[in-house]
Amino acid sequence: MEATSARFPANARAALGDADLRASLARLQREYRRDRAAVAARLPEFDALRDAAAAIKDHALDHLAFYLERFEERVIAQGGQVHWCRDGTEACEAVLAICRAEGATAVGKGKSMISEEIGLNAFLERNGIAPVETDLGEYIVQQRGEAPSHIVMPAIHLNVKQIADGFRAAHGALDPARALDGPDALLAEARTRLRDKFLSAEIGITGANFLVAETGSVVLVTNEGNGDLTHTLPRIHIALASIEKAVPTIDDAMALVRVLARSATAQEITSYTSLVTGPARAGDADGPRAFHVVLLDGGRSRLLGSERRAILRCIRCGACQSQCPVYGHVGGHAYGWVYAGPVGAVLTPALLGVPAAKHLPAASTFCGRCEEVCPVRIPLPALMRxxxxxxxxxxxGSATERALLKLWGAAVRRPALWRALVGPVSYVLAFCARRSGVYRALPLAGGWTGARDMPAPEGGSFVAAWARARKADAP
Ligand code: SF4
Incomplete structure (x- = not known):
C-alpha cells in the first residue's frame, strides 16, 4: 500500500472531524480498557508471564539465525518448503510463482499483516489472481477498498450502518431491500458469501503468529475459524511470516499465546489456536498437499543489530493501539501505513525510513500507557523518543519546528531563564481566562485548539508550586 504517514497531520485533522469514527474509537477504548483490566486481574501471574514472554522473545532474537535455520530444517523434513525473501518484492514474487505453478486464479486469505506490508492483494490482482479475505473484519474493509485500521480489529473504525452500506454496494446481486440491521444479519451474509470462496479457492494464504523451530510448525491464533478453513480446504497452503516470529519450542509459543490472547482481545484464550506442521500426510482426513512458508526480512535484520531491537519482540497484539489516547482520537488510517498507534510510530520509521514516517514518533503524549500494557514489555516511549x-x-522536520525546538531546548537548559519566562506567561494566561477556565483559540497552538479546548493554567508554575509545597512541609 502507498504510505501516507508523512501526511499524518492532515490525515489526523480529517479523522478528528469524523463523528462516526470518534464514536467507534471511544467505544473501543472504553470497552477494551475495562475488559483487559478484568482479564489481567483474573490471572495473578499475568505480570510474571509478561516477563517470561519478553525473555522468550529476547532469547529467540539473540539466536535468531539458529532458530530460523532449525525451523527450515524441520519444515523440509515434514515435506514443506521455506522461501527466504529479502523484501516485499521478493515475497510477492515468491507467492506469485507458487500460484502460477498451480495455475491458480483465486486465493483465500486469512489475516496477515505481512500481506498488508508487502501489498500482496494489489500485486496479485495486477497479475490476474483474485484474493479474497476470509477474516470477517478484513473482508469488510476489503469490500470497502480500505486498509485495516487496527492489528487485531481491522474494521473497528466502522459502525453497523457503514458496514451494511459496504455490503449493499459490494453484494449488488442480492435484494437491496434486505434487512442488514445488526451484527447477526451482517455475519450471516458474509458467511454465505465466503462459504463458496472457501470451497473454490485453490490456494490458501495465512499469516503466522509464531514459527516453532523445534517442530517446523506455524502457530495460527484466530477467533473465527477462517484461518483453519483457509489452510485445510485449498490444495496449497502458503504461510506468510516475518523472520522475528521464530521461537524455540512449542512451550514457548504457548506461553506467548497466553499473553497474546489476553492483550489482544481480553480473552483468556482465543477460539482457535492451531499448529500447522507440513502438508497433509497419507491417511489424513484433510489438509493441503503442499505447504510453503514465505519468510520476509523486510528490514528486520537491520533492526536486529540496532538500539531499537526491542520492537522485534512485538507479537502484534494491538494492545498499545487500543490503549493509546492518540490512536483513540484519530484511528489507524491517519497513521498512513500498515502499523498504527505506538507500534507503528516505532516500526514505520524502522521499515520505511525517517522521511517517510516523518511525524509518527511525535504522535504521542508519552503518557506511557502503551508500555504499561505491552505483553512483551517493549519500551515504546523510549523508542519513539x-x-x-x-x-x-x-x-x-520543518525549519520552524527545528527553530522552536532549539529555542525550547535553550530555555529549559537554563532554569532561571525558564522560570522568568514561564511564571509571568502562566499568570497572564490564567488571568485572561479567569471566567471560562479554557482557551478556544491561541496563537501558535492552533493544532491543539482546532479540535479541543486548551485548559488555562491555574496561575504560577509547577516549579513554584513545588517550592511552596516543600517549604510548607519543612519542619
Ligand atoms: S508493541 Fe507491544 S502492545 Fe503493541 S502490538 Fe506489539 S506487542 Fe502488542
Missing part, C-alpha cells in the same frame, strides 16, 4: 532524536539530527 530515540526516533524523535534521529529525526531532529537528520533535519527531518
Amino acid at each position: 530515540s526516533w524523535r532524536e534521529e529525526a531532529f539530527a537528520r533535519r527531518a
